[in-house]
Amino acid sequence: MSLPSLSAVSTLAEAGQGRLARLPEQYQHLGHRLVGRRTSPLVWDAWAAEGLRSVPVSERELAFFASHAAYHRAGTAVDAGCGTGGLSRRLRDFGYRVTGLDTSVVSLDLARAHGHGLGLTYQQHDLEAGPPPGMPAGGCDLVAARLLLPFLTDPEAWLHEVRGRWLRPGGCLYLGVAFGDAGALVRGQLPREAIARLCAGWEFRARRDLGLLTCLILRSPMR
Numbered sequence: 001m002s003l004p005s006l007s008a009v010s011t012l013a014e015a016g017q018g019r020l021a022r023l024p025e026q027y028q029h030l031g032h033r034l035v036g037r038r039t040s041p042l043v044w045d046a047w048a049a050e051g052l053r054s055v056p057v058s059e060r061e062l063a064f065f066a067s068h069a070a071y072h073r074a075g076t077a078v079d080a081g082c083g084t085g086g087l088s089r090r091l092r093d094f095g096y097r098v099t100g101l102d103t104s105v106v107s108l109d110l111a112r113a114h115g116h117g118l119g120l121t122y123q124q125h126d127l128e129a130g131p132p133p134g135m136p137a138g139g140c141d142l143v144a145a146r147l148l149l150p151f152l153t154d155p156e157a158w159l160h161e162v163r164g165r166w167l168r169p170g171g172c173l174y175l176g177v178a179f180g181d182a183g184a185l186v187r188g189q190l191p192r193e194a195i196a197r198l199c200a201g202w203e204f205r206a207r208r209d210l211g212l213l214t215c216l217i218l219r220s221p222m223r
């Protein structure tokens with residue numbers, strides 16, 4: 001089967017290289033619901049195989065994470081939409097026991113090539129199909145979703161599920177989201193007005209704007 005070529009699509013990573021694709025129609029329903037745009041695992045495989053990488057995890061991002069969310073050493077973390085594992089590896093270095101989840105087998109192979117085993121495992125899983133098999137309900141101390149939400153069909157529903165079924169009460173959600181201005185969004189961005197919607201139902205802890213990426217740390221309420 002031939003894979004879709006990189007030139008057939010435009011993404012946030014390409015936007016960083018100056019190639020913008022305007023996709024405002026993606027968010028036309030924003031008024032009543034935040035709508036994402038699902039991208040096929042085959043496309044992710046092709047991008048990964050061709051070497052397209054998302055925004056690298058920076059030292060400033062890690063410092064922000066460390067000051068607000070790295071307090072739960074030896075905790076259980078899920079890196080949802082882990083890609084080639086850049087954040088998963090850093091979470092493991094912080095002391096978490098990490099499971100990286102992704103639909104793209106090519107990305108997961110590249111992630112595993114950087115090492116896996118004790119404290120860091122990867123699993124192919126479609127996040128829109130519910131929690132991964134074997135994950136105990138309410139068993140996670142941390143869920144990270146970096147540059148993922150705009151690629152889910154219903155980002156708000158997924159966040160609701162993470163809060164209700166993935167995280168323990170008081171567990172932490174780390175979001176890395178690229179925001180843009182409605183009307184000039186590129187694929188992989190959410191409109192700025194979405195920030196409040198993403199935080200609804202969570203206890204807000206911290207936010208940091210780091211160039212393309214806005215980082216948010218939220219906590220699930222103590223029940």
Ligand SMILES: C[S@@+](CC[C@H](N)C(=O)[O-])C[C@H]1O[C@@H](n2cnc3c(N)ncnc32)[C@H](O)[C@@H]1O
Pocket residue numbers: 039041044054055080081082083084085086087101102103104107125126127128145146147148151152
């Ligand atoms: C832009 S990349 C971000 C990768 C990584 N989190 C990072 O920050 O570099 C988005 C990743 O989400 C994965 N993804 C998208 N939709 C998914 C889904 N429904 N289930 C699991 N993974 C998904 C893609 O395969 C891709 O690896």
